[in-house]
Amino acid sequence: MRPNKRDELVRKALQVFYRDGFHATGMDRLVVETGVSKTSMYKHFRTKEELILAVLRLRDENFRNWFVRRIEELADTPADQLLAAFDALGEWFREDNFRGCMFIKAGAEYQDPDHPIHVQAGEHKRLLLEYFTDLCRKAGAQGPDKLACQLLLLKEGAIVTAVLLRNGDPARDAKEAAAVLLKNALA
Template structure:
């Protein structure tokens, strides 16, 4: 089934925004890179920001589905799936598609705390954190809120280290620390 024009535009715009950034990507670049006319773009999206939001929603859906699917493929246990997060990140970091985190980029370009694009980026991080916390609850850990925050800091730090510093060990380093944190935490009896 062929994607409709709106979905096709969002998919193509997602790639352009991810590679070039949001402010640096103007409508002329979007027309050139997507092959979709300005008239068609404005038919589906009133503003570039509306198109950015749609692209971020698509990226969120695709990324979270990929993460969760791979976690389940790599481990059958909730604790193992939590730790598999870092293996999945390592796979992503080592792929040619890795150009950093689109949501970190979006929040750095749209810094006003209540800007819709910044809120959409925060929502993505929140949904990932909720998934991790759910796994920690299933694994029987106490104080899952604190553990989730700590693991999310490791996740975000690994992304930054892999992208900015080009660390080849960022995911494994973060996983080693996560294992230490989980070993020191007390699962419920």
């Protein structure tokens, strides 16, 4: 397998894991869905968990790059960008293949806080919190660390609500709550 075939395997595995979950997806199904032999798969990844970690790293990079770029396209100032995050979420929720957050799923399926997959899922959330904290500071918010935590909580709650309830407009509702928090922090 050429090095770019490894990347292709990770991309295809990401789609399968996102659609079907981690524990529900065995290596045999991955062989069928990716078109990569089990021998080739194990040549690059000794275990399914190693493949999952590679998938999570790719998803983290892809999602955060899209999320930040989209927020910057939607708004110019840090305060407006904090609110635009929820507009970007709304766009994601309306995608045909939206199935929630892969990192929430990973944390739920691998609940041991020391498991590498759980740690990787937590790292994604930590990086998003860092991004929100930076925007809160740039916006001049009082208590930027606390505000960032509150906004991340709204973001995560909107994702879960979009997946489980499939009614209303959780991104809009979270944005309205975020606007109140932001207004108070900028007062």
